[in-house]
Amino acid sequence: xxxxSALNRRLLAIRNHTTTHLDQADGLVLVLxxxxxxxxxxxxxxxxxxxxxxLNKAHFMSYRxxxxxxxxxxxxxxxxxxxxxxxHIPKSNLFELSSxxxxxxxxxxxxxxxxxxxxxxxxxxxxxxxxxxxxxxLNTKELAQYLALSGLGRQPQGTxxxxxxxxxxxxxxxxxxxxxxxxxxxSSGWALTPATVFPALPAFTRSDMVIASHPLRPPxxxxxxxxxxxxxxxxxxxxxxxxxxxxxxxxxxxxxxxxMAAFHKWHNDERVNTAWGEEGSLEAHRKYVEGLLADxxxxxxxxxxxxxxxxxxxxxxxxxxxxxxxxxxxxxxGDWDRGMHVLVGEEKFLGGSELWLRSLQHYMFLAEPRTNxxxxxxxxxxxxxxxxxxxxxxxxxx
Numbered sequence: 106x107x108x109x110s111a112l113n114r115r116l117l118a119i120r121n122h123t124t125t126h127l128d129q130a131d132g133l134v135l136v137l138x139x140x141x142x143x144x145x146x147x148x149x150x151x152x153x154x155x156x157x158x159x160l161n162k163a164h165f166m167s168y169r170x171x172x173x174x175x176x177x178x179x180x181x182x183x184x185x186x187x188x189x190x191x192x193h194i195p196k197s198n199l200f201e202l203s204s205x206x207x208x209x210x211x212x213x214x215x216x217x218x219x220x221x222x223x224x225x226x227x228x229x230x231x232x233x234x235x236x237x238x239x240x241x242x243l244n245t246k247e248l249a250q251y252l253a254l255s256g257l258g259r260q261p262q263g264t265x266x267x268x269x270x271x272x273x274x275x276x277x278x279x280x281x282x283x284x285x286x287x288x289x290x291x292s293s294g295w296a297l298t299p300a301t302v303f304p305a306l307p308a309f310t311r312s313d314m315v316i317a318s319h320p321l322r323p324p325x326x327x328x329x330x331x332x333x334x335x336x337x338x339x340x341x342x343x344x345x346x347x348x349x350x351x352x353x354x355x356x357x358x359x360x361x362x363x364x365m366a367a368f369h370k371w372h373n374d375e376r377v378n379t380a381w382g383e384e385g386s387l388e389a390h391r392k393y394v395e396g397l398l399a400d401x402x403x404x405x406x407x408x409x410x411x412x413x414x415x416x417x418x419x420x421x422x423x424x425x426x427x428x429x430x431x432x433x434x435x436x437x438x439g440d441w442d443r444g445m446h447v448l449v450g451e452e453k454f455l456g457g458s459e460l461w462l463r464s465l466q467h468y469m470f471l472a473e474p475r476t477n478x479x480x481x482x483x484x485x486x487x488x489x490x491x492x493x494x495x496x497x498x499x500x501x502x503x
Contacts, residue, residue, distance in 0.1 A: 132159075135226050136336040136343055138295050143223050157205070158223055164205040166212060166220045168236075174199035174269045176261055178233045189265035197235040199273060200224065204241040211244040214251050215291035221257065225278050226338070234276045235261075249274065255286035284471045295335050296471045298326070303473075305440075310402065310425045319424040320440050322401045328352065329364075332406065333468040337460045342411045344464045346418075349405040351394050364407050365391065367414045371450030380487050381448060402426060408461055415454040418465055419446040428482055433502065441475040444482070447490075458493035466497070 132144040144159045158166045177194040202220065204210045224234050236258075238245040252258030258274040277285075287294030288301075300323065308321040326332055329350035336343045353362025369390045371377050378384040383393065397405045402425035408416040423429050423442040432438050445465060449455050466479050481499065483490040495501060 134223050135338060137219060137293055138297060138334040139293060143219055158220055160219060165216045167203050167205060169201045171199040171201060176235050176270050178275045179263060183263045188263050197231055197233055199270065200234060200236045201239050202236055203239040207241040209241050209243050212242050212248065215293050217248050218286055218291060218293055221276055221281060225281055232278050235273050236276055237273045255290060256280045257286040295333050297331050297334060314427045315425055317424050322422055325404060335464050339460060340457055344461050345409040346468055347407045347409060349394060349407055363414065367450055368394065368417060371448060377448050380484060410454060415451050416447065416449040420469060423480060428480060439477050441473050442478045443469050443476055444480045459497040462493055462497040
């Protein structure tokens with residue numbers, strides 16, 4: 106099997122895990138990070154087919170696909186004899202976005218982002234989607250500026266754009282998943298407590314295992330803070346990443362938080378201990394977590410499916426981690442590179458590991474836009490973890 110076909114399978118797998126189809130009774134497409142539900146329904150009339158989008162059953166936008174207008178986002182061919190003649194760049198049909206029932210009104214930026222999320226969920230094979238904001242949306246200039254300034258959209262360039270494609274915008278899937286158009290614009294994104302970019306300031310770490318200069322790291326998240334949430338249509342559930350809470354609620358937890366109890370239970374499971382080797386007493390496990398909480402270069406988190414604890418992860422800054430010396434000579438560690446150590450504690454959640462792996466890496470890239478690379482170091486004998494990582498887009502280097 107060729108490497109290209111293997112790569113295509115992996116890309117399609119990624120798209121399939123971030124998409125859905127209108128095959129549910131209520132037309133559910135996705136659940137937004139704050140819990141709002143987006144559904145879609147289709148009607149057909151003399152003017153064609155229209156898809157209506159609803160947010161918690163309230164109609165907030167519609168779109169119509171103009172299949173007679175299609176355009177490719179050309180870049181390097183512009184201004185050459187190949188402009189307009191390239192065949193290898195996928196084309197997008199034109200999606201005309203309108204207000205509910207075409208009644209003139211303003212559309213909020215948050216609702217526009219929700220509509221974009223819906224389009225990229227439904228049309229999973231399109232890297233770019235060509236849209237036009239119709240006159241029924243009264244604040245088209247505001248929304249067009251939002252798309253341009255955030256990087257979510259760009260206008261077609263060149264001299265051979267057909268008249269039918271005037272006043273159009275290409276939406277970018279890559280920009281969307283990088284968080285463009287979220288922080289600073291609305292609070293509907295996956296990072297539930299987004300922070301501004303932390304300044305680059307010098308710092309130094311000296312320990313038994315590491316001597317390294319590196320940037321100063323931002324403060325740790327609050328215990329129990331939900332850092333990230335994303336709906337995964339492949340399983341119909343939302344993955345949550347939560348900052349480790351070692352104390353919990355004293356009145357409810359009797360001195361033992363849910364996180365600490367689960368951590369202790371999981372590490373004394375033979376399956377987990379085979380990979381981690383941290384079997385031990387509750388006191389030993391408490392000291393282990395306390396050490397991580399005191400380490401500026403490590404963030405211990407718990408993972409949940411729809412609120413139910415399922416796994417644990419340690420997110421680390423690679424420069425201050427023992428992993429750094431093992432980077433290839435021709436691939437030096439970047440200032441903002443990160444690593445992770447992960448486990449699935451509950452056996453019923455062992456399947457679909459690539460879903461939460463993608464969510465972990467998505468969160469780390471969102472939390473620090475300067476991060477270029479994320480590394481894991483599972484045991485070579487842990488075949489299931491290696492396979493899940495490869496499915497999630499990781500590259501194996503022995």
